[in-house]
Amino acid sequence: QTGYTEPWLELYSMEWGLREDLRDCVVAAAPYGGPIALLRNSRRDKTPSARPLLEIYSASGLLLASVPWKSGQLVHLGWTAGEDLLCIQEDGTVLVYNLFCEFKRHFSMGNEVLQNHVLEAQVFHTEFGTGVAILTGALRFSLATNIDDLKLRRLPEVPGLQKPPPCWTVLAQDRVTMVLLAMGQELFLLDNTSCSVLVRHFGNLGWACAVSAVTTVPWGEKFCEFNTGIRSPPKQMVWCTRPRSRQRAVVLAWERQLMVVGNSSESIRFVLDEDSYLVPELDGVRILSRSSHEFLHEIPEASQEIFRIASMAPGALLLEAQKEYEKESQKADEYLREIREQQLLPEAVGQCIEAAGYEHEPDTQKSLLRAASFGKCFLDKFPPEGFVRMCQDLRVLNAIRDYQIGIPLTFTQYKQLTIEVLLDRLVLRRLYPLAIRICEFLRLPEMQGVSRILAHWACYKVQQKDKSDEEVAQAINQKLGDTAGISYSDIATRAYDCGRAELAIKLLEYEPRSGEQVPLLLKMKRSKLALGKAIESGDTDLVYTVVLHLKNELNRGSFFMTLQNQPVALSLYRQFCRHQERETLKDLYNQDDNHQELGNLHVLGGYCQRRIEGRVAALQNALDEFYKAKNDFAAKATEEQIKLLRLQRHLQEELDKPYLDLSLHDTVATLILDGHHKRAEQLYRDFRIPDKRYWWLKINALATRGDWEEMEKFSKSKKSPIGYLPFVEVAVKHHNRYEAKKYAPRVPPEQRVKAFVLVGDLEQAAEAAIERKNEAEMSLVLSRCSPGTDGALAERLNRARAQLLKK
């Protein structure tokens, strides 16, 4: 039987050819099957000439990268949540490297550390991110809860601390970060403000200080007490969660011994063949040694049930049944019946699926899945999703656990980590093809899956300096094509950041959204190109951005020249200038000899002048421009206006009345209104005002003035160019029927009826209408007849009309 109930699981045999003992190296392994960082020849080897080597290995022991350690004395190594390596030096500097030993940045844990040195350091993870805590030579703790948003906090002094505490750790709870430390027989809790005793008489050894990061254990309450019976303190001590019982155990490691202690009085001891390093995981502990990489965990219930010797659990029976079935034995039926009689088949299938997830051996996974699939056949409507999902997940897990990849995730860890993060980690390891294949296999939406990974790939690709721009650009375009959600401008930005401007431009060409190209082009000082792209994008804001950029970048002349070739930008800039910088607008028009617009600008400017002199001067300028523009009409109109302005000034001075801002018409009208008929006449001649206009103007003004005498005189001065109906109309408008009547007879016959109607002389109107034998006019008069007073007249009209219609 393949019964498998060992809590030890060999993940990989390590082939990293480590000669040194692990205890001679500074080691850090990232959780979730993460990489292992190793610095050989550390403190113990004091030969200053020997450069220690910083190496990063995958969990399977494959060297990812190495770099000679040139910086100062290293105290501690640790991994961030994003799989960056933190190297904490004695002087308090923290260097950040990526997975491939490429230096990213550095920061310092404060000046105070420079003198006192860092004695010990720890990297910890909280909900805010990754933090660093240090213990300085002055026996003070300092910490930063998030290295991406560095805020150093120096914790208060621990009273009575004479030497480094035998053990300490960082706790994060309720958004507060604290340090827990053991000193003598007491356990202290150090927070922002104070240091308090948590437990007195903490046993006699004073080194046991594994602290629950999870709140299942009430504060300050003793979780368990266990006497190991070993005098030396353990080298390492980590929590080990037991998923099945949801309880915790502590794993302690000595040089050659491993002990698992739970909250009972028993313990399990294992003998270690080699010096080992413990990596706590969500559901167990990874144990690293020079030759092997193992995983110690509690057997999950499903596996236990199935593989326990002589188990009668439904899953175990189903597994048996399937095996018998393959052997074509009738025992298969017996087993199956046994399950079905208890109606436990769904549980059996579920158990097999679940157990498959916990297996690392593909063969075992397969046989369990086969059993599940076999059992499923005898069930109606068993939802297939769980089975399908498990098959998919296992394929992914098997792929990443492969020796070459070396990410030994368990199913539980994988679910906790999520596929998105896993993909990110593959991208970090530059395992693009695998990541893409996983995306495709899981049919992830392009935006989150393939596109994102391709974009990362492209960003990496542009850093390959050995290939020509052309090659790289083509390779990228070939792979990426028009994949949705790819931002070529992001990739181009990366290329530019790597100092490859030409490549960036080539890549930008592939960017379909022209607006996206603009910011980078500007950054690369390709403003003219940017202008074209901004215009293409149809986003006027973008055009403005570029125009303003150009304005600062170029000298005025070439700035204008650039704009001349881009009408859209030019008109936008003109709009801007029209309201903000009129002088610039003048320069713009000057540049392309647009005298018409220049003239217009002068005219416009002229109206801002309150004083006549200023206005005349502005108009004079306009006049010159209009002549240059060969716009005779505008020139003449302006000339006339200047003439009028001068005259108006004269009038203003003489008559002490404002004339400025009046049109010619209004000027003359005002003169007449004020009785200056001579002057009005003068203007009429000087400005060659058309007769018709002058007559209209004059009779209106006279009527408004009520100067009926003058009006009559005027009407007789010569034959009216506008006829005499207007006289009637104007008089009626000013409610003077008496005057109106005077002019009615002088109205030509075709308008006479209307004139008489206007003055209210229906009698005469009727007469005229009948005389002209005009039916429409008769009706007009009729409509004005009121039945009471004009009865006779109405009758007469009706008769005449009837007669007319008869004909």
Add this chain to the structure above:
Amino acid sequence: MRFIAGECGWPPAGAGAPLEGRGASAAPGITPVPGVSGPGGAVAGAGAAVQGLCGVSADIVNADKMSGRSRKYKIIFSPQKFYACEMVLEEEGVFGDVTCDEWSFYLLPLDEDIISMELPEFFRDYFLEGDHRWINPVARALQLLNSLYGPFGKSYGIGRCAKMSYELWRDLEEESDTEGQGRKPEIGHVFLMDRDTDYVTALCSQVVYEGLVDDTFRIKCGSVDFGPDVTSSDKSIKVLLNSQDKVFSQIRNEHFSSVFGFLSQKSRNLQAQYDRRRGMDIKQMKDFVSQELKGLKQEHRLLSLHIGACESIMKKKTKQDFQETIKAEHSLLEGFDIRESTSFIEEHIDRQVSPVESLRLMCLLSITENGLVPKDYRSLKTQYLQSYGPEHLLTFHNLKRIGLLTEQAAGETLTAVESKVSKLVTDRAAGKITDAFNSLARKSNFRAISKKLGLIPRLDGEYDLKMPRDMAYVFGGAYVPLSCKIIEQVLERRGWQGLEEVVRLLNGNEFCVSDSAVEDNPAWECQRVILAVFLGGCTFSEIAALRFLGKERGCKFIFLTTAITNSARMMEAMIEAKA
């Protein structure tokens, strides 16, 4: 906190001019009371009705600084914040003093079938200044409608701006997540049209009731202020004009001549309903009071308002020889007695009837005649300057640039070469890069188009305005609005086939795109819904005409316009105000 609301744009030459359309009335919750201090020195709202907001608000802030007051300021930009506005704030040195927000306000439903973007400045900015800034908001508005009502089946359009807006919208759709996809389409067709395709219709005097009310009283954001002469009291009343108004909804699309008859009929009916009270017993009376009386009273109130409005319109129109103006307009449209019309216009100017009206008639003359004869062009302009002031020299320059008032040049016809060139520039990139002043010196070709499309109905007998037979009724039976005719023709032909000559005369830039995703299923209800998009504004007459067409054809038109416009608004947009 001080709120400064308004829309972004440039300060007009005379900064601080009250803003038409958008502004206070469109921005609920922001009271346009400048400088009213709320609790703790905060200002509840200020200067909502201010255009050229940035400059003005900078002045406000600086003025406060000078007087030693310190306040918090917030500027809300609508529909979007422009980079240039920030620049202005920065240059004025107040950038740090204000916080900005955007109110992505694209669509204001004025009625159940009219959506306005309330961008009256679109017309001048785009068609005169060649400023493309508003194309983006239009594209975004389309995107919004698309996301709300599903994909449009078929898109038609004419005009360069229409084309650019359409293309930008398509780009936006492509860039955005494809959420709207798969929605059942509710709008079958969308028709985009540039205002410069048809200036004539917008320049005509309106004679349908809603148009007349707009021409006479100015409808702002779907509501109108009826002054004391209408309300026959000493107060003005603000009235919402939309389909909720039972009286208005029945007369809005009618020719004015039918309105009085309808209103008197209506008042008789109303009286009859009131009269039913007599002879009721207590219970019936109770029902009457509780159920009908309120409605009747409401209707009564509206009826009296509209009758008042009619009277007021009548009074104003007869004073200005409305009939004669209409007559002159009609002869311009038909192309008869041009000499006489020209003298009519001249007299109009000489008598200083109204600067805007005179200008409108001049433009109408120019656009229908493909430009004025040089002699008339000069003399009319001279007369105008003498009458209304020399600063209109700039107005004429604007009108020439936009193509509304031009001079005929010798041998004015669109040659084959020219049309070829215009074909070439329809290529997208070229279209954007070649001249931004797309309207510059374009020809209207109105006469030829009118003949082709039969815009002037042949009159056999009296045109019955009460029982209209075509869209011409909105202009007293004298003229079918060109814009509406194009829409009708294109929808009928489901494209531009057969209209090649018209398109050529309209200077091209037409397009017709089917969305392959939306199947051309004639059974779908959405085929009956057409979104008519007017870039640069549409008039109530056009709306009435298309509503009529919709009724005739059994379909429904929805209007999306950058603003409601009329001849006066268009002219005012062109007039260069004195600083």
